[in-house]
Amino acid sequence: MTDKTDGTGTASPDDLTLEVRLGRLEEIVRMLEVEEPDLERALALFEEGVGHVRHAEELLAKAELRVEELLSEKELRPFGEVTE
Template identity: 40%
Template sequence: MTTARSDAPAQIGEMPFEKALEQLEEIVRRLERGDVPLDESVEIYERGEALKRHCEALLKKAEVRIQRITLTPDGRPDGTAPLDVE
């Protein structure tokens, strides 16, 4: 995976979660192998940090949207309420 200058951090913000996570996992694999030159390691590490922040933000937004279904005493769906996130 070569980091292209045209795929700048500004474009990371437009990525869907799955694509950002896939790229982050690839960066981790490359860094763990240890066969990446130092300059490139620093560059892809920085990109990995940006991807991680983006994934965390997307997950946080998803948590806000999740709701739990409320039930009547006899077990029928009655509506929704915010999910208790601790």
């Protein structure tokens, strides 16, 4: 296969959002199921997919709700610091 540009085999950075990961996972699974890629590409897709699953699960496991208050369009502070 000539294409390496579609994400296959690229690293899956830690800061991808859950939405991006889930979207890419769906794409990878579809490619594996429908396109019947050759073995090398199938392995690359599998590896990337497993990476997304693992990162997403980590995100879910260690998440703690972060709440901030918008003071202006660009200014934030942790929510709850203000007195009533």
